[in-house]
Amino acid sequence: MFDRLKFPARGRRGGCNGAETIISLNDGTALKGKGKQSIPYLSTVKMAFPGGAGYGDPFKRDLDQVRLDLKKGYISLEYALKFYDFSIEELQMDFENGERC
Numbered sequence: 001m002f003d004r005l006k007f008p009a010r011g012r013r014g015g016c017n018g019a020e021t022i023i024s025l026n027d028g029t030a031l032k033g034k035g036k037q038s039i040p041y042l043s044t045v046k047m048a049f050p051g052g053a054g055y056g057d058p059f060k061r062d063l064d065q066v067r068l069d070l071k072k073g074y075i076s077l078e079y080a081l082k083f084y085d086f087s088i089e090e091l092q093m094d095f096e097n098g099e100r101c
Contacts, residue, residue, distance in 0.1 A: 005023070006020065007020075009050075011055070012053065012054075012056075014057035015053055015054025016054040017053050018051060018052055020050065022046070023046070025039070025040070026043055026046060058084055066091065
């Protein structure tokens, strides 16, 4: 049984909503979150579980914190450019040793 297939976690205090959970077969066929289902022989199941929703206005997030999230792999550069108010030059600089990410 899986939750959040249709209703993702809601953001708080200006944060963005989380993503929906995705459960499907390797051929793209969507599976239900609850109930008995059969998986065809030699098929595999793909499950994508999103994290929680955002808290606070992403445009007010500190640059060093966004860089740290990038370095740890919590977010992608594409995500950071879309949801935070920083340029690619600001985000690509590694703040600890001056190297590019």
